Amino acid sequence: MPNMSPDKVKMPEQEPDVRNKNFLEVALGYTPEMAQEEAKRCLQCKNKPCVAGCPVNVKIPEFIQHVANGEFEKAYEKITETNSLPAICGRVCPQESQCEKLCVRGIKGEPVAIGRLERFVADWFMQNSKPQAKSIQKNGTKVAVIGSGPAGLTCAGDLVNLGYDVTIFEAFHTPGGVLMYGIPEFRLPKALVQKEIDSLKQLGVEIKTNMVIGKVLSLDELKDEGYKAMFIGTGAGLPNFMGIPGENLNGVYSSNEFLTRINLMKAYLFPQYGTPVKVGKNVAVVGGGNVAMDAARSAKRLGAENVYIVYRRSEKELPARLEEIHHAKEEGIIFKLLTNPTKIIGTDEGWVKGIECVEMELGEPDSSGRRRPVVKKNSEHIIDVDTVIIAIGQSPNPLIKSTTKGLDTHDWGGIIVEEATGATSKEGVYAGGDAVTGAATVILAMGAGKTAAKAIDEYLRND
Amino acid sequence: MYKIVKKETLSPAVKLMKINAPYVARKAEPGQFIILRVDEFGERCPLTIADYDREEGTVTIIFQEVGQTTKSLGMLEEGQDILDFVGPLGVASHFEGIKKAAVIGGGLGTAIAYPQAKKLHEMGAEVHSIVGFRNKDLIILESEMSKASSKLIITTDDGSNGTKGFVTDELKKLIEEGNTYDLVIAIGPLIMMKAVSNLTRPYGIKTVVSMNPVMIDGTGMCGGCRVTVGGKTKFACVDGPDFDGHEVDFDEAMRRQLMYKNHERQSLEDHKCNLGGETNA
Numbered sequence: 001m002p003n004m005s006p007d008k009v010k011m012p013e014q015e016p017d018v019r020n021k022n023f024l025e026v027a028l029g030y031t032p033e034m035a036q037e038e039a040k041r042c043l044q045c046k047n048k049p050c051v052a053g054c055p056v057n058v059k060i061p062e063f064i065q066h067v068a069n070g071e072f073e074k075a076y077e078k079i080t081e082t083n084s085l086p087a088i089c090g091r092v093c094p095q096e097s098q099c100e101k102l103c104v105r106g107i108k109g110e111p112v113a114i115g116r117l118e119r120f121v122a123d124w125f126m127q128n129s130k131p132q133a134k135s136i137q138k139n140g141t142k143v144a145v146i147g148s149g150p151a152g153l154t155c156a157g158d159l160v161n162l163g164y165d166v167t168i169f170e171a172f173h174t175p176g177g178v179l180m181y182g183i184p185e186f187r188l189p190k191a192l193v194q195k196e197i198d199s200l201k202q203l204g205v206e207i208k209t210n211m212v213i214g215k216v217l218s219l220d221e222l223k224d225e226g227y228k229a230m231f232i233g234t235g236a237g238l239p240n241f242m243g244i245p246g247e248n249l250n251g252v253y254s255s256n257e258f259l260t261r262i263n264l265m266k267a268y269l270f271p272q273y274g275t276p277v278k279v280g281k282n283v284a285v286v287g288g289g290n291v292a293m294d295a296a297r298s299a300k301r302l303g304a305e306n307v308y309i310v311y312r313r314s315e316k317e318l319p320a321r322l323e324e325i326h327h328a329k330e331e332g333i334i335f336k337l338l339t340n341p342t343k344i345i346g347t348d349e350g351w352v353k354g355i356e357c358v359e360m361e362l363g364e365p366d367s368s369g370r371r372r373p374v375v376k377k378n379s380e381h382i383i384d385v386d387t388v389i390i391a392i393g394q395s396p397n398p399l400i401k402s403t404t405k406g407l408d409t410h411d412w413g414g415i416i417v418e419e420a421t422g423a424t425s426k427e428g429v430y431a432g433g434d435a436v437t438g439a440a441t442v443i444l445a446m447g448a449g450k451t452a453a454k455a456i457d458e459y460l461r462n463d
Numbered sequence: 464m465y466k467i468v469k470k471e472t473l474s475p476a477v478k479l480m481k482i483n484a485p486y487v488a489r490k491a492e493p494g495q496f497i498i499l500r501v502d503e504f505g506e507r508c509p510l511t512i513a514d515y516d517r518e519e520g521t522v523t524i525i526f527q528e529v530g531q532t533t534k535s536l537g538m539l540e541e542g543q544d545i546l547d548f549v550g551p552l553g554v555a556s557h558f559e560g561i562k563k564a565a566v567i568g569g570g571l572g573t574a575i576a577y578p579q580a581k582k583l584h585e586m587g588a589e590v591h592s593i594v595g596f597r598n599k600d601l602i603i604l605e606s607e608m609s610k611a612s613s614k615l616i617i618t619t620d621d622g623s624n625g626t627k628g629f630v631t632d633e634l635k636k637l638i639e640e641g642n643t644y645d646l647v648i649a650i651g652p653l654i655m656m657k658a659v660s661n662l663t664r665p666y667g668i669k670t671v672v673s674m675n676p677v678m679i680d681g682t683g684m685c686g687g688c689r690v691t692v693g694g695k696t697k698f699a700c701v702d703g704p705d706f707d708g709h710e711v712d713f714d715e716a717m718r719r720q721l722m723y724k725n726h727e728r729q730s731l732e733d734h735k736c737n738l739g740g741e742t743n744a
């Protein structure tokens with residue numbers, strides 16, 4: 001008998017007032033009993049609407065059936081047929097707009113907690129499985145992967161399993177991309193990402209850190225070093241600013257800088273770790289996506305008293321995952337919606353002391369279908385803050401493009417690829433993830449890495 | 464890991480190290496820099512590439528011990544390793560068509576200016592170097608600079624060696640004596656680069672300065688290194704570090720440099736015990 005409860009089995013979480021002072025994971029994960037109970041809410045629909053909502057088409061009803069039966073290892077094998085990073089996706093996918101959006105249980109109540117179940121299965125497997133040395137028949141062909149975010153890691157994983165000698169080149173001193181330097185510890189524990197990276201290394205993937213491709217080696221030089229094909233997964237790292245007065249005052253951060261200091265450089269453990277971060281007492285975070293939520297919640301955890309999310313559209317348009325918005329509110333983040341900054345105000349010594357904003361109202365829908373915010377007359381006001389974090393989006397970094405002849409990009413910087421294969425305008429060079437789409441999601445980046453791995457394999461076989 | 468193959472003390476707080484980093488050495492050009500991390504807990508610390516040897520696969524850095532990172536780096540010895548060393552970063556200096564140049568170094572800026580003087584000299588340009596220090600004990604790279612220059616003037620603030628006064632006084636003298644420079648390169652404290660830029664502006668001499676804002680990634684990803692040049696925001700790590708001195712907003716840069724003052728003091732206080740010494744910054 002399926003479990004007909006209209007609600008998901010509740011996820012155990014740290015209390016808001018406790019967790020907003022630490023960097024430990026917020027959501028604690030299901031127990032096996034909870035997972036089995038939730039799994040029983042799945043109706044095993046014949047036409048599997050949920051699967052179509054998942055960008056990598058995880059075999060959702062099948063894996064959930066295994067969970068319901070208590071066959072967790074089998075569930076894991078089922079998921080990993082199409083998704084190589086389930087512990088991560090279960091935590092960070094925007095399920096409400098993907099798999100769970102189409103779940104029939106969502107029509108009259110909450111959808112099946114597909115993400116939570118995926119996370120449970122992955123965590124269970126990590127704790128209970130014994131790593132077994134897998135023997136892969138090597139084919140001796142070298143492939144280079146540039147960037148070690150989810151796109152690069154997935155592409156490398158698929159290629160190494162096909163027998164290629166894969167080397168990942170990463171600019172930072174730590175691999176993992178946004179999973180390491182962007183998404184905070186309290187949402188995605190770094191040890192977990194590290195485990196995924198370690199298992200790739202065990203399969204034989206070589207990771208060279210501190211290698212800024214385009215500077216230390218060009219794509220053509222990589223080719224000369226014997227790499228027969230390449231995958232560019234360099235992400236969208238270039239921070240956008242607003243272009244309003246006062247953006248270079250002391251106390252104004254890009255979300256990238258703020259989060260990198262905290263996550264990658266571990267500024268929350270300063271002075272044990274050498275990198276500082278200045279949080280201030282009152283913080284305004286401009287933007288409404290996952291990045292803005294992460295920055296706001298990190299600022300709160302580092303002791304800020306009042307943290308504002310300043311967003312120019314309404315709650316409905318907030319692009320962040322529902323769960324993050326919900327968690328942010330619980331933790332005391334103050335939402336200033338329909339509010340747009342016009343100027344950052346500084347002291348004589350050049351430090352932020354406030355942010356001037358106008359109120360907005362929603363007008364006609366724009367090209368994206370969202371109602372366009374327009375300025376309300378005489379609504380100027382100042383919010384007193386000493387720190388401003390700008391989280392209004394990122395674009396692909398121009399470094400590789402500017403040092404590679406024959407690599408075509410859009411005006412906004414995204415690398416142009418053939419959608420079905422990830423092939424770029426340069427022979428043997430493939431690309432995917434945020435470097436191609438602009439800032440998107442982990443699962444889409446993974447999907448692009450998979451697509452490219454398959455295409456690279458075909459390309460090299462026909463070579 | 465990147466091995467320290469040579470270490471030298473140039474002046475009490477200034478050290479030179481040759482680091483084994485073949486990939487960086489292969490591509491390095493004057494004007495570029497590296498970012499290093501001494502150990503797991505360390506900051507990412509940008510330092511100019513003072514020299515390189517492509518065959519040997521080494522990169523030379525010269526640094527002043529001003530805070531926690533540079534002090535822990537200074538405590539490492541030949542044969543020991545640095546955890547991370549990434550580069551070459553930034554835009555290389557362009558010297559095409561330069562026949563005569565003045566290279567101005569302020570204090571440690573001399574180390575950053577040296578590779579540029581050397582490159583100009585090797586290209587056959589006439590190089591006049593003016594380098595200034597607080598006192599004679601702080602003078603560094605005297606013989607190197609003199610080899611790379613057809614004229615070398617060393618000034619000290621207290622006159623303890625050679626000429627008393629500021630580098631700008633000497634540059635002004637040279638210009639007024641009728642030297643026509645295609646290029647002035649000024650590298651040192653912001654206040655000095657600002658003074659040099661103000662001096663050369665009325666003469667219309669192209670002046671390049673090297674901006675050293677706080678950096679993290681060095682690849683254009685954090686925006687922490689932003690400087691205003693000609694009214695536009697630039698990222699020093701990818702658009703620079705060299706910029707047109709007549710266009711740089713030095714006052715903003717000076718304010719931004721103070722952002723982490725208190726943290727730096729705290730970091731140093733907390734580490735003083737294991738560094739065993741006074742600060743001389």
Ligand SMILES: Cc1cc2nc3c(=O)[nH]c(=O)nc-3n(C[C@H](O)[C@H](O)[C@H](O)COP(=O)(O)OP(=O)(O)OC[C@H]3O[C@@H](n4cnc5c(N)ncnc54)[C@H](O)[C@@H]3O)c2cc1C
Nearest residue numbers: 147149150151171177178182213235433434440441442445
């Ligand atoms: C704070 C934050 C929160 C987010 N939250 C979510 C979320 O909850 N759910 C979700 O689905 N998505 C989220 N995203 C988006 C998601 O993280 C990205 O879409 C995804 O990481 C893109 O993957 P990628 O592999 O394309 O690039 P990235 O993860 O950006 O990785 C690119 C890697 O390439 C390296 N690199 C760049 N240039 C070079 C070079 N020249 N040479 C060598 N290496 C280079 C970079 O250092 C980096 O390691 C979030 C993003 C941020 C910033």
Ligand SMILES: Cc1cc2nc3c(=O)[nH]c(=O)nc-3n(C[C@H](O)[C@H](O)[C@H](O)COP(=O)(O)OP(=O)(O)OC[C@H]3O[C@@H](n4cnc5c(N)ncnc54)[C@H](O)[C@@H]3O)c2cc1C
Nearest residue numbers: 508509510511525526527530531532533675676677678727
């Ligand atoms: C492109 C570039 C090239 C440089 N080249 C040299 C060089 O060849 N030799 C040399 O001695 N120094 C150089 N510097 C400066 C050097 O990076 C700093 O002195 C060093 O990071 C200080 O670290 P600390 O922990 O020892 O001192 P701290 O106590 O942290 O800081 C002391 C001073 O260094 C500045 N500083 C701190 N952190 C950074 C950072 N991440 N990036 C830049 N500046 C910082 C601070 O504003 C402060 O004035 C360069 C800086 C840049 C940006």
Ligand code: SF4
Nearest residue numbers: 054058089093098099
């Ligand atoms: S990968 Fe993401 S979208 Fe797909 S099933 Fe899992 S949580 Fe849903």
Ligand code: SF4
Nearest residue numbers: 042043045050103104
């Ligand atoms: S749509 Fe929902 S109920 Fe139906 S199979 Fe998918 S998860 Fe189960």
Ligand code: FES
Nearest residue numbers: 681683685686700
């Ligand atoms: S150091 Fe981060 S953008 Fe320049």
